[in-house]
Amino acid sequence: MKIHPIDYLRYIVQMLDGSRAKIEWEIAARRERDIGPYSRGISRLRILDLANGSLQPQYTLLKAAGHRVCGIDLLNRPQLDLTSLAYRIARRIFIWKISVPARALKPRSLVCGTVTDLPFRNESFDLVTSIAAFEHFLDVPAVVAEVHRVLRPGGLAWIGIHLFTSLSGGHSFNLSEVPLRTIPSGIEAWDHLRSRRMKFRVPLNGWRREQYVELFASRFKIRNQYCVLREGEEFLTPAIEAELKDYSRDELTCRSCIILAEKTGAS
Numbered sequence: 001m002k003i004h005p006i007d008y009l010r011y012i013v014q015m016l017d018g019s020r021a022k023i024e025w026e027i028a029a030r031r032e033r034d035i036g037p038y039s040r041g042i043s044r045l046r047i048l049d050l051a052n053g054s055l056q057p058q059y060t061l062l063k064a065a066g067h068r069v070c071g072i073d074l075l076n077r078p079q080l081d082l083t084s085l086a087y088r089i090a091r092r093i094f095i096w097k098i099s100v101p102a103r104a105l106k107p108r109s110l111v112c113g114t115v116t117d118l119p120f121r122n123e124s125f126d127l128v129t130s131i132a133a134f135e136h137f138l139d140v141p142a143v144v145a146e147v148h149r150v151l152r153p154g155g156l157a158w159i160g161i162h163l164f165t166s167l168s169g170g171h172s173f174n175l176s177e178v179p180l181r182t183i184p185s186g187i188e189a190w191d192h193l194r195s196r197r198m199k200f201r202v203p204l205n206g207w208r209r210e211q212y213v214e215l216f217a218s219r220f221k222i223r224n225q226y227c228v229l230r231e232g233e234e235f236l237t238p239a240i241e242a243e244l245k246d247y248s249r250d251e252l253t254c255r256s257c258i259i260l261a262e263k264t265g266a267s
Contacts, residue, residue, distance in 0.1 A: 015090055015093045015094065015097070016093065018097050020057075020094070020097075021057075021094060021097040021098050023178065024057040024058065024061060024094075024098075025061070025098070027057075027058065027131060027160065028058060028061045028062070028065075030228070030258070031129060031158050034158060034224060034258065034260050035127065035156050035158055035260065038156055038223055038260075038262055039126070039127075039156065040154065042126060043066075044066055044067055044068060045067045045068070045126040045127050046067075046068045046124065046125045046126045046127070047062055047067050047068065047069045047070070047125060047126065047127045047128070047129060048069075048070055048071075048072065048118075048120070048124070048125045048127070048128045048129070048150060049062065049069060049070070049071040049072070049129055049130070050072060050115055050128055050129065050130035050133060050143075050147070051072070051073050051115060051130055051133035051136075051137075052071030052072065052073045052075075052076070052110065053073060053075065053131075053133075054075050054083075054087040054090075055087060055090055055091060055094060056071060056091060056110070057094060058129060058131055059071040059110070060091070060094065060095060060098070060100070060105060061098065062129075063104070063105050063108075064098065064100040064104055064105065069109065070109040070110075070111060070120075070125075071109065071110045071111065072110075072111045072112075072113050072115065072118065072119075073110075073111075073112070073113075074112060074113070074114065075112075076110040076111060076112040076113075077112040115133075115137060115143050115146065116137075116139050116142040116143055116146060117142075117146065118146045118149070118150055120150045121150075122149055122150065123150070123151065123152040123153070123155075124150045124152075125150050125151055125152065125155060126151075126152060126155050126156070127151075127155060127156050127157075127158065128147045128150065128151055128155070128156075128157045128158075128159075129157075129158045129159070130159050130160065131160040132160060132161070132162045132256070134159060134161045134207075134212065135161055135162050135163065135164055135169070135204060135205060135207065136202060136203050136204060136205070137205060138203055138205055140205060140207060140211075140212070140215060141215060144215055144216060144219060145219070148219045148220065148263060151263040152263070153263055153264065153265060154262065154263065154264070155262070155263045156223075156260065156261070156262055156263075157216070157220060157259070157260070157261045157262075157263075158258070158259075158260050159212075159216075159258070159259045159260075159261075160228065160256060160257075160258055161209075161212060161256060161257050161258075161259070162255065162256050163208070163209055163251075163254055163255065163256065163257060164192070164204055164205070164206050164207060164208065165193065165208055165209070165247055165251045165252060165254075166231060166232065166252070166253070166254060166255040166256070167180050167183075167189060167190060167231050167232030167235060167252070167253075167255070168180040168231065168255060169192060169193075169204075169255075170190075170191060170192025170193075170198060170200065170204070171200065171201055171202050171204065172187065172191065172192065172198040172200075172201065178229070178255075179229055179230065179231030179232075179255050180231050180232070180255075181231070183235065189232065189235040189236070189240060190232075190235075190240060190244060190252065193244055193247065194240075194243060194244070208251065209227075209251065209254065209257050212257075212259060213225050213259060216259055216261045217261075219261075219263075220261035220262055220263055220264070221261065221262045221263075221264050222259065222260070222261050223260045223261060223262050224258070224259075224260040225257065225258065225259045225260065226257065226258055227250070227254035227255075227256070227257050228256050228257060228258050229254075229255045229256040230253050230254055230255060231253065231255045232252060232253045232255075233253055236249065236252055236253060
């Protein structure tokens with residue numbers, strides 16, 4: 001994906017001023033609140049961070065909290081280039097901002113692998129978590145099947161999804177602004193659902209919220225599912241809403257949703 005230099009600049013500023021760390025802390029706190037009633041008092045969970053990303057923020061926070069965490073992502077492959085170096089520096093800044101001694105994060109457990117064929121035994125984890133990754137998976141049923149396989153009975157999946165139907169769902173804008181409040185001139189709101197003049201810069205499966213919920217419900221017991229962040233109300237004109245009549249206002253303005261699901265019974 002080609003990223004505009006200004007996006008990198010905004011990202012660096014967010015790292016240095018602590019705002020990126022604040023966002024990640026809020027995600028971690030929300031997950032802790034959501035899973036609390038269902039975690040059966042287990043204080044040190046076996047956790048899989050699915051598609052942990054280059055910054056590895058949730059992996060780091062979960063590790064710092066004392067959990068036994070494994071991260072899996074194709075990005076975990078060691079590379080020697082400027083982008084990898086930049087992320088190494090960003091990770092150090094992030095660790096500094098969350099005030100966690102580097103020794104508390106060792107030993108590291110980061111696997112380079114694919115999410116459709118997880119290299120773990122059945123019932124290996126108490127919790128599988130994933131943030132802003134499911135919208136990029138091109139075989140969602142295969143991923144959900146694997147999540148179900150590696151969770152123990154009673155285990156939880158806490159999944160955060162950046163929805164394709166949202167204003168920024170086409171990933172054509174600056175994604176360091178969360179929620180999106182400014183649209184560059186020459187770009188139409190919800191272009192990815194309308195004329196699609198902007199090319200997708202990353203893989204996107206185009207799934208809608210109800211599809212994710214339905215799929216998880218076919219294998220898990222849904223404990224909770226809700227919209228966690230909204231954007232686009234100020235851009236959703238009557239004309240656009242009429243043009244996108246196949247989508248509800250709720251769909252178009254919900255940027256991100258959370259799905260909390262529990263594996264019941266035996267594998």
